[in-house]
Amino acid sequence: MARTIDFAFPLPLGLHARPAGALRDAACRQRAAITFANLRTGRTANAKSALALVATLTRAGDPCTLRVEGDDEQAAAETMRAFAEGDLARCDDAATAPLPTADAMHRHAGGHPFF
DSSP states (O other), rough: OOEEEEEEEOOOSSSSSSHHHHHHHHTOSSSEEEEEEETTTTTTEEOOOHHHHTTTTTOOTTTEEEESSSSHHHHHHHHHHHHHHHHGGTTTTTTTSSOOHHHHHHHHHTTTOOO
């Protein structure tokens, strides 16, 4: 019997490469098959494929579901629930950090303007 995890997508920038990679990594550590569904767009993806996840066009606040089924589905569902409710919301911390200024980049590159 498959298990489902329902959640609202937590990231302000949506499901782009960085969080898709983190979700993929979490899913790939499980033996169970894991499907991601964006209920707004109706698109689904194998959660073990970052490219497929990005193609769901998931935006902040979209209602989503992870469907987990297979050998280790109970343990996998618990792990994926913890990821969806906690770790996923922190996947973009680096993306929201302030970008370095041109002056700081210039000093870091030893004065060379292009590195």
